[in-house]
Amino acid sequence: MVLTEKLLEHIPENLRLKENDIKVLNDHLDFFLSKADIIVKDFYDTLFSNEATRKVFYEGERPIREKSLAEWVVKTIGGKFDKDYWAWQTFVGILHIKRKVTNDYMLIMMHRISDLVIGEAYKDLPADEAAALKTAWLKLAGIVLSLISESYHYFYLVAISQTTGIKLNLLDNLVRVEVDNLLEANKKYRLT
Amino acid sequence: MKNLDAILQELLMNTDSEAVVLANSDGLPLAAINTKDDNRIAALTASLQSMTDRFVENFNRDKSKQIIVETEQGYITIKRVNDNLVLMLLSAENAKLGMILLYVDDAIKRINEVFV
Numbered sequence: 001m002v003l004t005e006k007l008l009e010h011i012p013e014n015l016r017l018k019e020n021d022i023k024v025l026n027d028h029l030d031f032f033l034s035k036a037d038i039i040v041k042d043f044y045d046t047l048f049s050n051e052a053t054r055k056v057f058y059e060g061e062r063p064i065r066e067k068s069l070a071e072w073v074v075k076t077i078g079g080k081f082d083k084d085y086w087a088w089q090t091f092v093g094i095l096h097i098k099r100k101v102t103n104d105y106m107l108i109m110m111h112r113i114s115d116l117v118i119g120e121a122y123k124d125l126p127a128d129e130a131a132a133l134k135t136a137w138l139k140l141a142g143i144v145l146s147l148i149s150e151s152y153h154y155f156y157l158v159a160i161s162q163t164t165g166i167k168l169n170l171l172d173n174l175v176r177v178e179v180d181n182l183l184e185a186n187k188k189y190r191l192t
Numbered sequence: 193m194k195n196l197d198a199i200l201q202e203l204l205m206n207t208d209s210e211a212v213v214l215a216n217s218d219g220l221p222l223a224a225i226n227t228k229d230d231n232r233i234a235a236l237t238a239s240l241q242s243m244t245d246r247f248v249e250n251f252n253r254d255k256s257k258q259i260i261v262e263t264e265q266g267y268i269t270i271k272r273v274n275d276n277l278v279l280m281l282l283s284a285e286n287a288k289l290g291m292i293l294l295y296v297d298d299a300i301k302r303i304n305e306v307f308v
Contacts, residue, residue: 165246166239173219174239177232 004083004090007150011143017081021136025077028133032077035120039073040066042116043109053105076140089144093151097159103149114141195306196223203299208287210266213237213280214273214303222277237280240270258296260289267292273300274307 008016017025044062047053057065079085096106117137121130161168183190200212200223211226211233219235227233244256259270266285269292273279279300283292 163246164239165242165249167218167242169218170235170238170242173231173235177229177235 003151003154004087004147007090007147008086008143011146015139015142017136017139017143021139022081024132024136025140026079029074029078031121031124031133032073032117035117036070036073038120039113039116040069043069043113046112047105047109053109056099056101056105081140086143086147089147090151093148093153094155096148096152097156103152106148106152107145110141110145114138196303197225199299199302199306200225203281203295206295207281207283207292209281209283209292211282215278215280217242217276217278227282233280237270237278241272241278244270258293269293269296271296271300273303277303277307279303 044066047056048062076085096102114137118130118134121133121137124130125133157168157171160166161171166174196214200214203209204212204225211224213224213227213230213233214222215234215237216222217238219238221227221230221234224230224234240259241256244259248254248256255272257272261268261270264285266283266287267281267289269279269281269283271279271281279296281292281296
């Protein structure tokens with residue numbers, strides 16, 4: 001996916017996953033496997049405890065989604081973080097459009113997972129190991145969030161563009177003619 | 193673009209029209225007369241042209257030749273100048289559609305000559 005490559009280029013060098021980060025993640029596959037149940041349960045308990053996020057799921061879907069999340073964790077942590085892996089994360093953005101998983105839901109839940117992962121790491125691992133895992137995980141989470149959120153935004157516009165025939169440049173221009181009005185309407189939030 | 197302004201001014205006078213805009217396919221105005229917000233009208237004109245083209249594609253038709261909107265206050269005519277340009281003319285209530293189309297075609301011919 002060309003978009004994936006473009007988005008990966010946007011990530012500042014020091015925030016990219018380096019070889020040592022990948023090694024740290026790969027080396028902790030067993031740690032993640034041992035925590036998968038905790039992470040998955042907490043993730044869906046949190047989503048189902050809130051009416052807005054619960055609405056994303058259809059009746060009886062939770063076990064299927066729990067399995068998917070567990071698979072995502074295993075495939076991610078044990079993975080190579082190659083082009084295919086990042087393209088997969090970009091594709092998730094399209095799935096999220098389909099399922100109406102808006103970026104606010106996605107961002108807040110990724111932060112929840114990060115909180116759990118880091119908390120469990122410091123509970124179970126030596127401090128320096130936990131710190132290395134925290135760094136690697138937060139880099140990974142940041143990249144995944146970037147890809148999914150921007151892919152959601154991009155493909156949302158692509159869908160509008162393809163349905164209406166309005167080119168992306170023109171859509172961008174339509175936004176630009178309105179954005180000043182939006183700024184004006186919300187100027188009370190503007191910093192001086 | 194003095195030539196463009198002159199062509200559009202003449203079009204307004206000949207057709208009892210109130211406003212005119214010439215936009216590119218990205219919705220940016222190349223010339224405009226009497227439009228309150230050139231950028232907005234140019235972007236909307238190009239969007240309507242694009243949407244109409246996509247609409248007619250669904251019926252296996254070629255690109256639309258023109259869009260005519262009839263309002264209580266007169267006609268709004270949108271017509272493709274070439275692959276990159278589109279013209280919008282806002283006419284007064286008493287303007288005659290036949291005259292509008294005649295002069296719009298003439299203006300389009302002259303605009304295309306400017307870009308030769």
